[in-house]
Amino acid sequence: MSGRWIERSPMYLSFDIYNCNYCGKNVPRNVWLEEMGGESVPFCSPDVAQIYIRTRRHPENLRHDDAGDLTEELREVRRGCAALRDRREVAESK
């Protein structure tokens, strides 16, 4: 695993928008940037980045032919997805 957390700054002078490369959701603030193929690819969490690396092609976003069971893959994504965390839990954990 090779990456880092960044906090996105409001995009007024540049338009730095980050979508989790697995599910596509816009990540408003805390973004995990995974180094892949010489570029920094955004994800909502390092766990989801690892699932992506194992199951999907970059940059096409298509599944590997041998990616395995999609249902099981999505269970893993749900467990690791920072974007799916309850906002109250997130607020109270700070």
Add this chain to the structure above:
Amino acid sequence: MTATDALPTGLKVDPVTLTVIDNYLATTCREMGIAMMRTAYSPMFNESLDFSCVMFDRFGRMISQAEFCPSQMGTIKFTVEWMIDELGADVYKSGDVIIMNDPYRGSGHIPEHTLLKAVFYEGAIVAFVANCAHLAEPGAKAPGGLSGDATDIFQEGLRLPPLWLQREGVPQEDIWKIIFANHRTPKTTHGDLMAMMGSLNVAERRITSLIDRYGMETYQDATEDLMTIAERRMREEIRAIPDGEYTFKDVIEDDGVSDHPYTVRVRVVVDDDQITCDFTGSSEQAEGPMNGTFAVTASAVYNALMHLTDPTIPRNEGVYRPIHTVAPPGTIVNCEFPAPLVGGNTELSPRITDVIFGALANAIPDRVPASLGGTSCCFLFGGEHPDDGEFYSHFHFEGIGWGGRPRKDGNSQIIVINGNCRNTPVEVFESRYPIRVESYRLLEDSGGPGLNRGGLGIERILTMQTDSITVSAIFNRMTVDPFGLHGGKPGMNSGIYVRFADTLDWRTFTDAFGTESPSKFANLTLRRGDQVKIVAPGGGGWGDPMQRPIERVKADLDEGFITPAAAESLYGVTASQVADGTWNVTPAAGRR
């Protein structure tokens, strides 16, 4: 024994109080809408009802909504999260109103502006109240904002990041001036934004009254319980769908800039009590404005599943928790900045709903309807009004036929599934704009034949009453049929045509003006006496039309919903008219 001793696991508030508070919150959302409808200037608000009103808790979790525009109620979840997260909840002060319309921050498209206000009680934030509304004029290249040939977001209007429209009760005049200077109809924008702010004040007062009556602890426990209940009930609904992976695809026929079709492909994965709609494999993002953002796609997913599950489940954050969306960036279902996208919220959204219906058609055949007409039939116009010299601008959308259902025919002439709006009344066309409605009628044979027939589309003919009027359009389903299910036949396609003054022939806009697309174009000039014909599509049929009971075929003939020729060729009957104008219908030999 106390009232809470017998509560379901994890709940803190008794069912009676919960029901009262749930209804109070939903009724407040409705009241917010009524306030906007009655005080706004634009027919987009007071006739079309193209707005939504929603409430959130102090963490930005949706606690209630009312029966407004489904696409907005799905996207506003993302919009409000963004507005809170980008600015930080700690910066909100009592009396602040924040505005935002940026699609790349969660809005559906630029015309839809969201206003957000924090509600304070004893000095602390206890809720956020928000509304989202389609302003009739957002300062785009085309009057009305839906530029059918836009090639980037900058052509689609004035894009606002989260900005203070009002600080601690004081209007921020500089922001208002920027907006007014960029909209063609600033007076209307002013009236509509003031209506939205008034609506937020209504909600603020109601939440304060609710806490006064029940206390802070009960209010917070109740909103938490309501989310828990909604989540449990939605999980039960999903658990009733057989586990599995279901696929379907359909297309957006072109993007207004090229005639390239775009595939929307879904794999619906039902896993016990959770459901994921994975759009991996959909086409790359479009050059023209038919793209959607993640929020638009997720909103359409929510919309489809709300249509297929129990409508009495409280509509709050909990109902969304078991529903997930995968929409790869860079595709038509999740475009990347600065792609144009204004038509995604009107045309892609219903296509997403349709492909989910198609995917689940065999999993839950007793619930899934056939394809609806699937276009908003967006017709926009503007210009200088001949009566007063002021600029006007309007966005008209047309009702369509909805798909035949497992137990009923589809509804006729209803606004598209993502809209839940109303069209522009004839009286408004003729009193506020220099346009005369020559005719407006249900279109026979437009509903897809089926055991349960698709709903009918319509035909409307408009005559221009001024020397110069600028028109634009975004239609879909003009060449790709609204599909039928289980043997049902497709509904009729849409269309938009022009007939120049003193000529006889209806022509496509491509034929008349050389537009790339016949269904998506912007900024064409029509003259006095020119006419536009809008044809709204029908819905797909459900089930084999030869199984349709003969008395229902007769009723369709008597009403003029189908022609005798269609009755014979598609429903296998022989029809003969009797003296009173009704029809005798008998099975055709060997057809049934």
